[in-house]
Amino acid sequence: MSFHPLSRVAIATALFAALAQTANADTTLNFDSLTAGSAANSDPAALAAGISFDNAYYGAPVDANGNGIVDGNGDLITTQAWRVDPTVSSPVAVANTQAQGWGTAPSSPNALDATQSAILLHFAAPQDVSGFSFTLPDSTYGTLGSSEVDFLDATGQQLGAIIFTEGTPLALISLGGGPILGVKDVVLASGTYYDNITITAVPVPAALPLMLSSMAGLFAFSRRRKTA
Amino acid sequence: MKKPHYLATLAVASVLAAGVESANALDISRLTPPSNPLSATATTLSRFIPGQRFDLQATASPDASQTITQVEFFVDGTSVGIANAAPVIGVKTSLVTAGLASKLKDGRTTPAGTAVASLRGYSNLTPGVHTLTATATQGNGAQTTSTGNFEVVGIAANAGRKAKNIIILLGDGMGASHRTAARIVLNGYAQGKAKAKLAMDTFTNTAMIMTASLDTIVTDSAPGMANYVNGNKANSGQEGVWPDDTNDAFDNPRVEYLSEFLARTQGKKLGIVTTADVFDATPAANAVHTSNRGNGTGIVDQYLDDAANTNLTVLLGGGRKWFLPNATTVSNGFGGASFNGSARTSGTDYVLPADVRAGWNAAAGTLDPNRDLIANFQAAGWTYAPDRSTLNAAGTPSKLLGLFALSNMNIAKDKIDGRRGVLPTATATTKVVEDYGFPDQPLLDEMAVKALKVLDANSPSGFVLMVEGASIDKQAHVMDSTRWIGDTLEFDHAVQKAKDYVDGTGDFAGTPHPDTLVIVTADHECSGAVIIGASTKTDGALQTTVAADGNSADTTAGLTLGQPLLRNHVVGTYAAAGFPNYTIAADGYPQSWDPDYKLLVGYGAGADRYENYRTRPYPTNDTQQPGNNVAPLATYPRNNVSDTSPTAASRPYQQADGYFITGQVPGDQAVHTGGDIPLTAYGRGASLLGGTIDNSDVFFALTQAAIGGAVK
Numbered sequence: 001m002s003f004h005p006l007s008r009v010a011i012a013t014a015l016f017a018a019l020a021q022t023a024n025a026d027t028t029l030n031f032d033s034l035t036a037g038s039a040a041n042s043d044p045a046a047l048a049a050g051i052s053f054d055n056a057y058y059g060a061p062v063d064a065n066g067n068g069i070v071d072g073n074g075d076l077i078t079t080q081a082w083r084v085d086p087t088v089s090s091p092v093a094v095a096n097t098q099a100q101g102w103g104t105a106p107s108s109p110n111a112l113d114a115t116q117s118a119i120l121l122h123f124a125a126p127q128d129v130s131g132f133s134f135t136l137p138d139s140t141y142g143t144l145g146s147s148e149v150d151f152l153d154a155t156g157q158q159l160g161a162i163i164f165t166e167g168t169p170l171a172l173i174s175l176g177g178g179p180i181l182g183v184k185d186v187v188l189a190s191g192t193y194y195d196n197i198t199i200t201a202v203p204v205p206a207a208l209p210l211m212l213s214s215m216a217g218l219f220a221f222s223r224r225r226k227t228a
Numbered sequence: 229m230k231k232p233h234y235l236a237t238l239a240v241a242s243v244l245a246a247g248v249e250s251a252n253a254l255d256i257s258r259l260t261p262p263s264n265p266l267s268a269t270a271t272t273l274s275r276f277i278p279g280q281r282f283d284l285q286a287t288a289s290p291d292a293s294q295t296i297t298q299v300e301f302f303v304d305g306t307s308v309g310i311a312n313a314a315p316v317i318g319v320k321t322s323l324v325t326a327g328l329a330s331k332l333k334d335g336r337t338t339p340a341g342t343a344v345a346s347l348r349g350y351s352n353l354t355p356g357v358h359t360l361t362a363t364a365t366q367g368n369g370a371q372t373t374s375t376g377n378f379e380v381v382g383i384a385a386n387a388g389r390k391a392k393n394i395i396i397l398l399g400d401g402m403g404a405s406h407r408t409a410a411r412i413v414l415n416g417y418a419q420g421k422a423k424a425k426l427a428m429d430t431f432t433n434t435a436m437i438m439t440a441s442l443d444t445i446v447t448d449s450a451p452g453m454a455n456y457v458n459g460n461k462a463n464s465g466q467e468g469v470w471p472d473d474t475n476d477a478f479d480n481p482r483v484e485y486l487s488e489f490l491a492r493t494q495g496k497k498l499g500i501v502t503t504a505d506v507f508d509a510t511p512a513a514n515a516v517h518t519s520n521r522g523n524g525t526g527i528v529d530q531y532l533d534d535a536a537n538t539n540l541t542v543l544l545g546g547g548r549k550w551f552l553p554n555a556t557t558v559s560n561g562f563g564g565a566s567f568n569g570s571a572r573t574s575g576t577d578y579v580l581p582a583d584v585r586a587g588w589n590a591a592a593g594t595l596d597p598n599r600d601l602i603a604n605f606q607a608a609g610w611t612y613a614p615d616r617s618t619l620n621a622a623g624t625p626s627k628l629l630g631l632f633a634l635s636n637m638n639i640a641k642d643k644i645d646g647r648r649g650v651l652p653t654a655t656a657t658t659k660v661v662e663d664y665g666f667p668d669q670p671l672l673d674e675m676a677v678k679a680l681k682v683l684d685a686n687s688p689s690g691f692v693l694m695v696e697g698a699s700i701d702k703q704a705h706v707m708d709s710t711r712w713i714g715d716t717l718e719f720d721h722a723v724q725k726a727k728d729y730v731d732g733t734g735d736f737a738g739t740p741h742p743d744t745l746v747i748v749t750a751d752h753e754c755s756g757a758v759i760i761g762a763s764t765k766t767d768g769a770l771q772t773t774v775a776a777d778g779n780s781a782d783t784t785a786g787l788t789l790g791q792p793l794l795r796n797h798v799v800g801t802y803a804a805a806g807f808p809n810y811t812i813a814a815d816g817y818p819q820s821w822d823p824d825y826k827l828l829v830g831y832g833a834g835a836d837r838y839e840n841y842r843t844r845p846y847p848t849n850d851t852q853q854p855g856n857n858v859a860p861l862a863t864y865p866r867n868n869v870s871d872t873s874p875t876a877a878s879r880p881y882q883q884a885d886g887y888f889i890t891g892q893v894p895g896d897q898a899v900h901t902g903g904d905i906p907l908t909a910y911g912r913g914a915s916l917l918g919g920t921i922d923n924s925d926v927f928f929a930l931t932q933a934a935i936g937g938a939v940k
Contacts, residue, residue, distance in 0.1 A: 144353060
């Protein structure tokens with residue numbers, strides 16, 4: 001079997017890209033290329049990394065008017081979980097922290113505005129996160145007591161958390177310990193601004209377990225056919 | 229064992245009791261925050277949100293010939309501070325032995341050697357009930373301990389989006405009947421239904437509020453307001469503090485206000501708007517800490533001196549008398565006479581002890597009756613508006629002070645009559661607002677719009693705005709039905725402006741602010757006002773009847789013998805009341821304050837008075853006005869039917885032409901009542917308010933919305 005040289009280049013490029021994606025490359029989001037007040041989802045670095053943002057809340061599901069939702073039996077659904085807030089029409093925005101009275105952003109001028117709402121940071125596909133850090137604004141403002149950045153899997157189950165204090169000016173908050181596997185969403189607690197969000201993550205190798213389970217199934221099927 | 233004779237037992241007990249009293253046993257007579265034993269229900273505990281600051285305090289008395297040398301405070305068994313010295317700059321603890329009250333909380337004469345120990349600005353982040361223990365030590369090493377408790381109420385983090393802005397619209401003294409009366413007057417009824425609702429009626433959520441304060445079932449406005457914005461009960465007359473055992477009204481143990489907490493943790497701004505004198509209890513109980521609501525000089529000084537703690541950005545109302553240097557002559561405008569327009573005195577000023585300053589990052593204060601506070605505000609970057617025209621022209625400055633009268637502003641009815649060019653009587657040559665010397669005063673809704681625009685332009689992290697309709701209460705006190713109904717209408721117009729701000733309508737068209745929580749409530753009901761029915765007379769017939777009946781009694785033999793003729797001829801009850809019909813002018817107020825078949829109000833908590841059902845041409849003499857004893861205000865009627873030396877000026881004007889009603893309370897004014905009052909809520913977090921709740925519960929709903937958020 002032979003390949004055209006151009007095809008070889010193409011395959012090599014694709015392999016390199018795949019390798020680059022699976023290596024522990026950092027994504028850093030500083031939101032500084034955007035205009036203050038614009039949607040965080042238009043941040044080029046976020047777009048390139050397949051990251052998006054939504055306003056979030058923890059609770060039972062509601063409709064756009066904030067009213068509860070009933071199931072097929074007419075019973076109110078009361079399951080508590082992190083959810084995208086459907087009552088909000090304005091998207092998650094970036095803000096100039098200096099203009100908001102919260103001091104200069106660590107990476108000036110902008111930071112991600114979570115002052116009025118918790119934010120769900122979505123990965124396009126589950127990731128194994130080995131690094132996650134961010135810097136707080138140069139201000140003593142923020143929710144008193146401990147706040148959390150929570151890592152959720154695709155079903156909303158919490159996999160891990162960073163616990164921190166919001167009112168420490170310019171604090172660098174980092175994930176400690178080993179990687180967290182299979183992260184689909186990250187909850188950024190409300191009450192402060194987030195800047196220099198730096199993520200080290202690789203996509204979960206989803207194909208391998210799928211292939212293995214399929215082959216096992218085929219193997220079992222063929223075995224049954226033979227003995228039948 | 230032979231039982232001792234009971235008389236002997238009694239004698240021993242008496243000796244012991246006498247001995248205890250004379251020996252002044254070592255004890256702690258007061259522990260603050262106030263609390264019950266842990267066996268009591270938790271809802272009576274002092275409660276705080278995580279991180280909210282408050283003072284710990286204990287009053288300890290020693291054995292005879294001893295002195296208290298130190299008091300140590302423990303929370304959950306862990307020492308949090310030792311108070312063992314007089315106040316020192318930069319130190320949050322103090323042991324005060326001088327200037328103590330003559331009597332202790334339990335009524336005993338304060339023993340020699342007694343000390344009041346404080347730890348200022350304490351806070352606790354852990355939700356749950358905590359024990360507070362104070363251990364006092366006297367000179368010989370003997371100790372005594374007192375244990376209380378407090379609760380930190382958890383806030384559900386990230387429960388939804390936050391309320392960025394909080395608007396508290398407080399109709400002072402506004403009970404359910406005040407609302408209903410305003411609705412009847414403004415909109416009328418047809419087929420038994422209101423033709424339209426008040427703005428405050430359109431709010432989505434409603435709660436009934438219990439209004440008692442720490443010391444009484446019937447609160448006054450100081451704790452009535454403060455309870456909403458710090459979550460804790462206080463005694464009558466107290467603003468943002470608990471009672472203590474010292475004479476100083478500015479050293480009482482403090483509780484952090486909503487405005488202070490949100491300024492400190494989120495950078496929110498504060499606006500205060502009132503139709504009262506800005507030193508009055510309701511406005512002051514959003515920003516100032518004192519146990520005496522009457523200390524106007526110190527109160528208004530603290531607005532400016534501690535503005536960095538509250539982020540006070542807008543202050544609009546009356547009360548210029550506290551801002552003018554002492555002995556400022558105000559001349560003319562009041563009929564040619566002149567008088568001292570300043571009320572500043574050293575006796576009502578403030579100087580803070582060092583421990584309070586350290587614990588609260590507060591200004592020291594000084595006794596400065598000659599201070600030019602308006603100039604000081606301006607020097608601090610505030611724009612000053614002395615009248616409506618200047619207010620309108622002010623744009624949206626970074627900080628805005630408006631003082632539109634020497635004390636309380638004029639009542640809506642008199643302001644509107646002033647704008648309409650209506651004179652009080654056929655023989656009068658000046659309008660009421662001209663008699664006061666302030667013919668160009670804004671209405672509450674105009675002040676509210678300006679405050680919202682200034683705050684909106686200057687508060688990227690949000691704001692807290694309190695808007696008070698003050699004279700609903702003040703005119704209910706003097707049982708002037710027309711004027712408190714007029715002020716309730718004025719207040720509801722301001723409510724509409726706040727709703728417009730949320731919805732992006734009216735003055736705020738196109739710019740909605742859905743992240744704003746608005747509540748409309750009252751600190752208490754005033755006067756026991758009730759809608760008893762309507763007049764059975766046209767206004768012309770009513771005047772004839774008043775002239776004919778006066779204060780005379782029915783002399784006809786039968787069931788009505790001895791009853792007031794005027795009352796029986798005028799008051800229509802049940803079906804005879806029908807539906808009063810007021811015509812509302814384009815300015816939003818009744819075209820006539822005395823229409824035919826007018827609405828009638830009774831006063832369940834009224835004082836002795838004379839009633840003729842017609843609108844009083846002049847408002848009742850306001851004793852808070854510096855010029856109230858100078859012409860022409862000196863001739864304004866007073867309300868004291870029990871005046872022991874009645875003069876033309878001090879007799880109630882209506883004494884001559886109405887019938888006498890014996891009041892339910894002593895004194896010359898109707899009083900606040902202890903009934904629950906309605907609260908309505910709108911916007912982000914409104915769903916957190918409902919049911920029958922305590923006024924202090926509202927604080928925890930507001931903070932949940934502002935700190936933890938709410939989905940609806």
